[in-house]
Amino acid sequence: MVFGGLMVGALIVSLIVLRFFGSYILRLVPHRFREMFTRFQHGILKSFTRRGLPVLFGYTVIIWLLEGGRLFFVTRSLDAHDVTLSAVIFIALLSSLITTIPATPGGAGLVELA
Numbered sequence: 001m002v003f004g005g006l007m008v009g010a011l012i013v014s015l016i017v018l019r020f021f022g023s024y025i026l027r028l029v030p031h032r033f034r035e036m037f038t039r040f041q042h043g044i045l046k047s048f049t050r051r052g053l054p055v056l057f058g059y060t061v062i063i064w065l066l067e068g069g070r071l072f073f074v075t076r077s078l079d080a081h082d083v084t085l086s087a088v089i090f091i092a093l094l095s096s097l098i099t100t101i102p103a104t105p106g107g108a109g110l111v112e113l114a
Helices: 002-028 031-046 053-077 085-098
Strands: none
Touching (some): 002 031, 053 085
Protein backbone atom coordinates (compact mmCIF):
# COMPACT_ATOMS: atom_id res chain seq x y z
CA MET A 1 0.00 0.00 0.00
CA VAL A 2 2.86 2.36 0.83
CA PHE A 3 4.54 1.62 -2.51
CA GLY A 4 1.27 2.26 -4.37
CA GLY A 5 0.79 5.52 -2.48
CA LEU A 6 4.31 6.60 -3.33
CA MET A 7 3.71 5.82 -7.00
CA VAL A 8 0.50 7.84 -7.07
CA GLY A 9 2.28 10.73 -5.31
CA ALA A 10 5.14 10.58 -7.82
CA LEU A 11 2.67 10.66 -10.72
CA ILE A 12 0.86 13.67 -9.27
CA VAL A 13 4.16 15.51 -8.73
CA SER A 14 5.20 14.60 -12.30
CA LEU A 15 1.99 16.06 -13.68
CA ILE A 16 2.48 19.26 -11.71
CA VAL A 17 6.10 19.53 -12.88
CA LEU A 18 5.04 18.88 -16.47
CA ARG A 19 2.35 21.57 -16.22
CA PHE A 20 4.44 24.33 -14.70
CA PHE A 21 7.98 23.49 -15.83
CA GLY A 22 7.27 21.89 -19.23
CA SER A 23 9.02 24.68 -21.12
CA TYR A 24 12.19 24.13 -19.08
CA ILE A 25 12.04 20.40 -19.64
CA LEU A 26 11.56 21.01 -23.37
CA ARG A 27 14.99 22.67 -23.49
CA LEU A 28 16.58 19.44 -22.24
CA VAL A 29 14.84 17.28 -24.83
CA PRO A 30 16.86 16.63 -28.02
CA HIS A 31 15.62 18.51 -31.09
CA ARG A 32 14.39 15.39 -32.89
CA PHE A 33 12.10 14.49 -29.96
CA ARG A 34 10.73 17.98 -29.17
CA GLU A 35 7.64 17.65 -31.33
CA MET A 36 6.78 14.27 -29.75
CA PHE A 37 7.35 15.70 -26.26
CA THR A 38 5.12 18.67 -27.03
CA ARG A 39 2.33 16.38 -28.29
CA PHE A 40 2.78 14.13 -25.24
CA GLN A 41 2.60 17.11 -22.89
CA HIS A 42 -0.47 18.50 -24.64
CA GLY A 43 -2.26 15.13 -24.57
CA ILE A 44 -1.47 14.43 -20.92
CA LEU A 45 -2.41 17.85 -19.63
CA LYS A 46 -5.58 18.23 -21.72
CA SER A 47 -6.95 14.95 -20.35
CA PHE A 48 -6.97 16.42 -16.83
CA THR A 49 -9.20 19.45 -17.35
CA ARG A 50 -11.69 20.50 -14.68
CA ARG A 51 -14.60 19.63 -16.93
CA GLY A 52 -13.22 16.25 -17.99
CA LEU A 53 -11.92 15.09 -14.61
CA PRO A 54 -15.28 14.03 -13.13
CA VAL A 55 -16.05 12.01 -16.27
CA LEU A 56 -12.59 10.42 -16.14
CA PHE A 57 -13.05 9.60 -12.46
CA GLY A 58 -16.51 8.15 -13.10
CA TYR A 59 -15.27 5.90 -15.91
CA THR A 60 -12.36 4.77 -13.74
CA VAL A 61 -14.66 3.79 -10.86
CA ILE A 62 -17.03 1.95 -13.20
CA ILE A 63 -14.19 0.05 -14.90
CA TRP A 64 -12.60 -1.01 -11.60
CA LEU A 65 -15.95 -2.12 -10.20
CA LEU A 66 -16.58 -4.19 -13.32
CA GLU A 67 -13.10 -5.71 -13.14
CA GLY A 68 -13.52 -6.46 -9.45
CA GLY A 69 -17.02 -7.82 -10.05
CA ARG A 70 -15.75 -10.19 -12.71
CA LEU A 71 -13.10 -11.58 -10.38
CA PHE A 72 -15.61 -11.65 -7.51
CA PHE A 73 -17.98 -13.85 -9.48
CA VAL A 74 -15.12 -16.09 -10.54
CA THR A 75 -14.22 -16.63 -6.87
CA ARG A 76 -17.88 -17.31 -6.08
CA SER A 77 -18.12 -19.84 -8.88
CA LEU A 78 -15.08 -21.60 -7.42
CA ASP A 79 -16.82 -21.65 -4.00
CA ALA A 80 -14.25 -19.31 -2.40
CA HIS A 81 -16.64 -17.39 -0.16
CA ASP A 82 -13.86 -16.17 2.16
CA VAL A 83 -12.64 -13.71 -0.49
CA THR A 84 -14.26 -10.32 0.06
CA LEU A 85 -15.10 -7.73 -2.60
CA SER A 86 -12.39 -5.39 -1.33
CA ALA A 87 -9.80 -8.18 -1.55
CA VAL A 88 -10.95 -8.96 -5.09
CA ILE A 89 -10.57 -5.32 -6.17
CA PHE A 90 -7.12 -5.24 -4.56
CA ILE A 91 -6.11 -8.42 -6.42
CA ALA A 92 -7.37 -7.00 -9.73
CA LEU A 93 -5.48 -3.75 -9.10
CA LEU A 94 -2.33 -5.65 -8.16
CA SER A 95 -2.45 -7.79 -11.29
CA SER A 96 -2.89 -4.69 -13.46
CA LEU A 97 -0.03 -2.97 -11.68
CA ILE A 98 2.23 -5.99 -12.11
CA THR A 99 1.57 -6.12 -15.87
CA THR A 100 3.00 -2.61 -16.22
CA ILE A 101 6.45 -4.04 -15.45
CA PRO A 102 7.81 -5.02 -18.89
CA ALA A 103 9.73 -8.08 -17.65
CA THR A 104 7.89 -10.60 -19.84
CA PRO A 105 5.61 -10.26 -22.88
CA GLY A 106 2.14 -9.42 -21.62
CA GLY A 107 3.21 -9.96 -18.01
CA ALA A 108 3.10 -13.73 -18.56
CA GLY A 109 4.11 -15.38 -15.31
CA LEU A 110 4.26 -12.18 -13.27
CA VAL A 111 0.51 -11.88 -12.79
CA GLU A 112 0.15 -15.53 -11.85
CA LEU A 113 3.02 -15.19 -9.37
CA ALA A 114 1.46 -12.12 -7.77
